[in-house]
Each structure stands twice: as structure tokens, then as C-alpha cells.
Amino acid sequence: MSDKKLAIIATKGTLDWAYPPFILASTAAALGYETQIFFTFYGLQLLKKNLKLEVSPLGNPGMPMPMAMDKWFPVIGTAIPGMQAIMTMMMKQKMKAKGVASVEDLREMCLEAEVKMIACQMTVDLFDMDSSEFIDGIDYAGATTFFEFAGDSDVNLFV
Amino acid sequence: MPEFTEKYDASGLNCPLPILRSKKALNGLDSGDVLYIVSTDSGSVKDFDAFCKQTGNELLESSEAEGKFHFYIKKN
Numbered sequence: 483m484s485d486k487k488l489a490i491i492a493t494k495g496t497l498d499w500a501y502p503p504f505i506l507a508s509t510a511a512a513l514g515y516e517t518q519i520f521f522t523f524y525g526l527q528l529l530k531k532n533l534k535l536e537v538s539p540l541g542n543p544g545m546p547m548p549m550a551m552d553k554w555f556p557v558i559g560t561a562i563p564g565m566q567a568i569m570t571m572m573m574k575q576k577m578k579a580k581g582v583a584s585v586e587d588l589r590e591m592c593l594e595a596e597v598k599m600i601a602c603q604m605t606v607d608l609f610d611m612d613s614s615e616f617i618d619g620i621d622y623a624g625a626t627t628f629f630e631f632a633g634d635s636d637v638n639l640f641v
Numbered sequence: 642m643p644e645f646t647e648k649y650d651a652s653g654l655n656c657p658l659p660i661l662r663s664k665k666a667l668n669g670l671d672s673g674d675v676l677y678i679v680s681t682d683s684g685s686v687k688d689f690d691a692f693c694k695q696t697g698n699e700l701l702e703s704s705e706a707e708g709k710f711h712f713y714i715k716k717n
Contacts, residue, residue, distance in 0.1 A: 512657075
């Protein structure tokens with residue numbers, strides 16, 4: 483129907499921030515947008531075969547905590563070892579209970595809908611990552627390749 | 642209530658799954674077929690309206706009954 487285009491730059495590698503690029507890309511694809519996501523820096527974590535994404539309460543005053551912990555729990559307490567693992571587990575349980583898709587599922591739906599995913603080659607080199615760590619069907623390229631598509635897009639998002 | 646070709650129950654699913662799965666179900670239908678969708682996501686009321694406006698499919702009916710949302714979409 484539509485021949486619109488959406489270009490997204492994904493720069494964050496945490497469980498919570500994995501959602502915006504994949505939700506927007508899969509939805510846009512369902513609406514008929516041709517969609518590309520360029521993954522750079524920590525965003526590359528979202529392309530790993532085995533996703534080990536976590537969410538951190540550290541330095542995140544906007545994050546609602548269970549049992550109103552954010553009201554009485556000292557900020558420094560969010561730095562306690564194991565806190566991140568606990569918060570990640572609770573977040574995943576909550577998402578499942580509320581019928582929110584997993585990041586893996588959303589990524590799969592993006593791939594099925596032919597959302598093109600590009601890994602930033604420079605960051606892959608910078609962090610000594612290997613293409614065998616990443617899912618199949620992605621491209622490796624640089625900023626110029628992103629602009630080839632983005633310059634022609636109707637919507638450009640930096641996440 | 643309009644007649645429908647296929648039913649998809651998206652109960653319990655949250656945004657954007659009702660739309661994504663319904664779109665998938667629509668892909669398997671022919672032009673003129675009607676997909677009946679049930680959802681419990683209150684956000685899907687506006688979303689199915691917006692989905693149809695943007696994709697050219699026709700939203701024949703959108704209603705709420707017994708805490709669930711019902712949509713009939715005719716494929717273009």
C-alpha cells in the first residue's frame with residue numbers, strides 16, 4: 483500500500499531499550515514501510531545470536547521499582563551486586579505476565595517482515611567482535627550506507 | 642455483526658503483537674475476505690483504526706463487549 487521508508491539507528495544494548503527499535507520497525511513493516519535499522523555501539527548487542535540483555539536500575543530514577551522500593555530504597559542500593567540480575571528477572575516476568583513480546587520474538591518478526599539490519603562495521607572492529615556472534619542475514623557497513631537509505635526516508639529515528 | 646472468513650484471538654497479547662499477528666493473518670486471506678479479531682489490549686482500539694487507515698483495509702466494525710475488543714477487517 484504505502485511506499486514509505488523508515489530508518490532507525492539503534493545505539494543502546496539494554497533490555498528496556500531493545501524494545502523501541504524492534505517495536506517500531508516491526509510495526510512499520512506491517513504498515514508497509516520499507517525499514518532499515520543501523521546498529522551501532524551498544525546497539526550491536528541486539529544482533530547477537532544469544533541475547534543476554536539486562537536492565538539496570540543504576541542511574542535510572544525514572545524506573546518504577548517493585549514494592550515502591552524507589553520511594554524508600556537509597557539510590558546507592560541500586561549498585562548492590564546482583565541487583566541488575568534481580569531487576570532483569572523481575573522485568574522479564576512482568577513483561578511475560580502482561581503479554582509483551584520478548585525481544586527475540588520481535589526481532590524474528592522484523593526479519594520475517596524483511597526489515598533490513600545493518601551492523602556498524604567500525605564498532606564491530608572496535609570491540610573485537612566476530613560476525614559469528616551475530617545472527618545471519620544482516621549486513622556489515624558504515625555511515626555512508628545508512629545515509630543511502632536514510633536520505634531517502636520519510637521517518638528517521640535515533641534510539 | 643458482519644460475517645467473517647477467519648477469526649484471530651489476540652487476547653492477552655500486548656502492543657504491538659495484536660497488530661503484527663493480525664497483519665500476518667490478513668496476508669493469508671484473499672481480497673474481500675473478512676478477519677475477525679478479538680483483543681484485550683485497550684490500546685488496540687485506536688491502533689486497528691490507524692492500521693486500517695494506513696494500509697487501505699476496511700474496518701467494518703469496532704466494538705467492545707464483556708471487557709474485550711472486537712474488530713472486523715475487510716482485506717483490500
